[in-house]
Amino acid sequence: MPRIALGQLNLTVGDLAGNVEKMAAAAARATEAAAELVCFPELSITGYPPEDLVLRPEFVRDNLAALDELAAKTVDACPVVAGFVDRTERGLHNAAAYLAGGEVRVRYHKIVLPNYGVFDEKRYFVPGERTEQVLVGGISVGLSVCEDVWQPGRPLSDYKGVPLVTNINGSPYHRRKLEQRLAVLRDRAREFGGWIAYVNAVGGQDEIVFDGGSLVMGPDGEIASRAPFFEEDLLIVDIDETTAGAERDSVWSEPPESIFRALVLGLRDYVGKNGFDDVVLGLSGGIDSAFVTVLAVDALGPDAVRALAMPSPYSSPESVEDAADVASRLGIRLDVTSIEEIFDAYGSTLRPLFEGRPEDVTEENLQARVRGNLLMAISNRFGSLVLATGNKSEYAVGYATL
Known part of the structure; x- marks a missing residue:
């Protein structure tokens, strides 16, 4: 079973070059730590949520070029899973790319598109039709994006018997969100019978705050390793058939501390990201x-x-x-x-x-x-x-x- 890295990064909507540089630097650190795969958050190339930017053809074009740039910058690094906007004859897709050897080897299109609360993905994207697996450390690893794990059925049902599924996220914070998130991940892990490597974004983007809290969950629904809330992190985890472990494990804050930290992070990024x-x-x-x-x-x-x-x-x-x-x-x-x-x-x-x-x-x-x-x-x-x-x-x- 492999050693994987979860790159919990604070990315910025529209800053394609800056986001690529952050991911390339994190991929280099993951490689130094002997990771065999590093995963970054949902739509990490564009920042999440890109909203109406994806309606501009030139933005989609530039995001695809940025994905190729990330592949080139990580040619000597371990393989990378990163989020981006893909374009096919069917339309635009919220997608995950598997990069290795300086190339985009696999493209996975998000199957379940959320359209509630702060999410408006059916306005911009068409759902994917097929699941994708890649070979990491001698095992098959399934690809998924955020909402894909929030309900039973596909794509997780297609991964029964697969030892590990990566789930890249842009999951916003709100009170009691953690309990909902963990309950969903437990249900999916037990249903398909494998490990889930969940990586979330962190940082503020306009009115939304992403809290991080990336984790690895076992087939029994128990958390094996976790990254901190409200700060960037590179979580390195060794996974085998029955156990997973990291050199360190974070203690998660609870309300009211977590509420205060969310407000501080949201304010800091709103000020900084708006210049x-x-x-x-x-x-x-x-x-x-x-x-x-x-x-x-x-x-x-x-x-x-x-x-x-x-x-x-x-x-x-x-x-x-x-x-x-x-x-x-x-x-x-x-x-x-x-x-x-x-x-x-x-x-x-x-x-x-x-x-x-x-x-x-x-x-x-x-x-x-x-x-x-x-x-x-x-x-x-x-x-x-x-x-x-x-x-x-x-x-x-x-x-x-x-």
């Missing part, structure tokens, strides 16, 4: 803005976080003191900018229109709009990304300082 160097936010001294500030500092470091305290006639002195305390503890820049004059100017402008009516929440709500203007001005001038600090209840009713 920003730093962020700005309004710090009121309340729990919502304080929590967002902690997330930002953990994600980006204190030098990349700038806060504005913007007291108004409705603000208490304690709120500014609390904001200053938070900024001091976290080591970030805090600018205290009163909005009283701007608020009064709004009031003077609106007074004739509000004549005869008593003050109410209308005047208080002006604060959020004034603060939003100041934050956006800082963003426009210095190129910082504005972080919103409202909570879910506020967003649900449409009231928050954006």
Whole structure:
């Protein structure tokens, strides 16, 4: 039975060259560790999810060229399984390629296409029709992609008697996802009677966070080896007929720690992958803005976080003191900018229109709009990304300082 490597990488949608370089470097490390196969996540060439980029013929063409480039860069490495967008006379396919000797030797097309939640794959892809096996370390290894293992039947039913199936994934994080994921993998492993090498993406891509947690599961449904959550890893695992083992095994975090780590990772990658160097936010001294500030500092470091305290006639002195305390503890820049004059100017402008009516929440709500203007001005001038600090209840009713 073989030694395999699971390349749990943080890839970027559209960065074909950067993704290829990451995989080539990981394949070199896997080869140094004497792995006989290294597997990378779903659509690892393009990054996941590429969405409407795949509707551009030139993007699909460039992704195929990038796959050939990866094959060339890994000519002296162990064989590679990588995800890419394939094109046939039937249409586009969410595909896995087996690369060896500098060539694309096998192409597998994902059979089960998800079309729920964040997944919209039937809009872009046509399902595959056949399963594929490759020879690794003297044994047959079946290929599959993500959703292929989430229901009984093909392709896993075609692999009965096959010792090992690789499953490359772009499986997003949400609370209680791990329990669902493990239950599905246990069912499939027991049904086809072999090992599953599950490799997942890690990192944030727009509103989606991939948590990693790659693993090897035995025919009995027990986890033999696991990679960490929320960080890149190259998991090297030796598999034989009855056991599998790695030099190290990760301890998986649970809520609320896992939720916090997902938020930090998602924020870090949203900022970085969209080309920003730093962020700005309004710090009121309340729990919502304080929590967002902690997330930002953990994600980006204190030098990349700038806060504005913007007291108004409705603000208490304690709120500014609390904001200053938070900024001091976290080591970030805090600018205290009163909005009283701007608020009064709004009031003077609106007074004739509000004549005869008593003050109410209308005047208080002006604060959020004034603060939003100041934050956006800082963003426009210095190129910082504005972080919103409202909570879910506020967003649900449409009231928050954006």
